[in-house]
Amino acid sequence: MAVCTAYNVKSLNSSYSVSTPAKSHLGFHQNQVFFYSSGSKKTNYRRSGSSVITCADSGTIVIGLAADSGCGKSTFMRRLTSVFGGAAEPPRGGNPDSNTLISDTTTVICLDDYHSLDRTGRKEKGVTALDPKANDFDLMYEQVKAIKEGIAVQKPIYNHVSGLLDPPELIKPPKILVIEGLHPMYDERVRDLLDFSIYLDISNEVKFAWKIQRDMAERGHSLESIKASIEARKPDFDAYIDPQKQYADAVIEVLPTQLIPDDNEGKVLRVKLIMKEGVEFFSPVYLFDEGSTISWIPCGRKLTCSYPGIKFAYGPDSYFGNEVSVLEMDGQFDRLDELIYVESHLSNISTKFYGEVTQQMLKHSDFPGSNNGTGLFQTIVGLKIRDLYEQLTATKAGAPLQATKA
Numbered sequence: 001m002a003v004c005t006a007y008n009v010k011s012l013n014s015s016y017s018v019s020t021p022a023k024s025h026l027g028f029h030q031n032q033v034f035f036y037s038s039g040s041k042k043t044n045y046r047r048s049g050s051s052v053i054t055c056a057d058s059g060t061i062v063i064g065l066a067a068d069s070g071c072g073k074s075t076f077m078r079r080l081t082s083v084f085g086g087a088a089e090p091p092r093g094g095n096p097d098s099n100t101l102i103s104d105t106t107t108v109i110c111l112d113d114y115h116s117l118d119r120t121g122r123k124e125k126g127v128t129a130l131d132p133k134a135n136d137f138d139l140m141y142e143q144v145k146a147i148k149e150g151i152a153v154q155k156p157i158y159n160h161v162s163g164l165l166d167p168p169e170l171i172k173p174p175k176i177l178v179i180e181g182l183h184p185m186y187d188e189r190v191r192d193l194l195d196f197s198i199y200l201d202i203s204n205e206v207k208f209a210w211k212i213q214r215d216m217a218e219r220g221h222s223l224e225s226i227k228a229s230i231e232a233r234k235p236d237f238d239a240y241i242d243p244q245k246q247y248a249d250a251v252i253e254v255l256p257t258q259l260i261p262d263d264n265e266g267k268v269l270r271v272k273l274i275m276k277e278g279v280e281f282f283s284p285v286y287l288f289d290e291g292s293t294i295s296w297i298p299c300g301r302k303l304t305c306s307y308p309g310i311k312f313a314y315g316p317d318s319y320f321g322n323e324v325s326v327l328e329m330d331g332q333f334d335r336l337d338e339l340i341y342v343e344s345h346l347s348n349i350s351t352k353f354y355g356e357v358t359q360q361m362l363k364h365s366d367f368p369g370s371n372n373g374t375g376l377f378q379t380i381v382g383l384k385i386r387d388l389y390e391q392l393t394a395t396k397a398g399a400p401l402q403a404t405k406a
């Protein structure tokens with residue numbers, strides 16, 4: 001959707017005419033003229049006289065979400081889509097093994113679709129899917145750029161069931177495109193297209209515990225095969241995936257709890273939300289007092305906590321040489337409805353009404369991590385993305401036009 005505004009247009013009257021495919025969506029207000037159209041980024045509108053007005057498209061906003069496999073990307077995407085008030089579904093009538101999820105506002109594409117080598121090809125060449133050699137970054141860049149500019153693309157599909165590359169599917173430009181997967185911030189060209197980026201940083205101990213839970217309980221894998229798969233991926237994970245966190249605007253870091261000495265169960269988690277300072281349209285969340293260093297145990301009269309309790313921390317820090325604010329939660333909630341007490345002490349959470357975070361968390365209490373900092377911080381980042389989208393769209397829509405003589 002292009003929303004174009006021309007300022008200081010003199011002598012507007014009903015005889016003003018515009019030769020544009022969007023003529024029916026022309027609107028006047030005071031001395032401004034608004035055009036609404038769909039299509040590519042720049043559209044020229046010719047006035048009946050001789051001036052040409054160039055206007056900018058509000059375009060597609062692109063969000064990058066990076067994490068290793070099995071680290072909560074799908075769960076995060078479901079929380080994000082819900083913040084925009086919809087449910088995401090695979091493209092209708094398309095490949096049943098498509099990795100894409102579409103809702104009214106968002107389209108989530110999985111970057112596994114840019115694997116250039118299929119499962120057999122990787123095996124033959126002795127490379128993992130994490131190796132850049134197994135991925136087509138030129139195509140990823142071209143297609144994300146095209147979508148950002150309002151152009152639909154035929155994106156390949158990597159079929160996780162067969163391990164083959166399936167025929168492509170059509171991706172139309174949405175309001176928000178989320179590119180999720182192993183490498184959204186690896187290639188500098190793709191990275192530069194991102195309006196906001198998130199890295200889910202799951203420590204090895206926790207990743208192992210989650211993998212066991214899913215792949216052993218739900219997929220029937222053995223403990224040995226899970227260990228072997230994590231070990232086999234580790235060198236490439238360290239070389240190509242993990243370094244991307246230095247570029248992220250927000251990092252959700254998940255660590256074992258510090259509340260239970262030598263805990264190795266991985267059930268109680270310590271979660272940090274690391275937020276870069278100075279990112280346009282993103283103001284970091286804070287606890288009590290912006291910029292201060294705070295330690296807070298909220299358990300007591302207003303928050304029920306069983307062993308080992310809950311501890312929050314907040315303060316400024318440095319992360320890969322960048323100034324950041326860090327909000328931390330260790331422990332888990334006993335009663336989600338009491339989360340409102342914590343929410344009311346957080347600021348800059350970009351809610352539209354009092355208690356929206358608590359409402360979202362209660363709505364999805366069955367999602368993994370809903371009783372701890374993973375669910376809380378994913379929900380908050382979802383709200384921040386909505387806020388960023390609204391600010392970016394408003395800014396682009398209101399950007400002064402360059403009016404030039406034809």
Ligand SMILES: Nc1ncnc2c1ncn2[C@@H]1O[C@H](COP(=O)(O)OP(=O)(O)OP(=O)(O)O)[C@@H](O)[C@H]1O
Binds near residue numbers: 069071072211375
């Ligand atoms: N916050 C969490 N707390 C506990 N377990 C979690 C959490 N997030 C994810 N998990 C576990 O990890 C599994 C994978 O989560 P999810 O499907 O969201 O990850 P993913 O990154 O999309 O995985 P993949 O890339 O393999 O599809 C879940 O089934 C669950 O067992």
Ligand SMILES: O=C(CO)[C@H](O)[C@H](O)COP(=O)(O)O
Binds near residue numbers: 069181
């Ligand atoms: O890391 C992964 C997903 O993020 C997968 O391992 C990768 O896509 C390879 O797929 P498959 O397991 O089907 O061979």
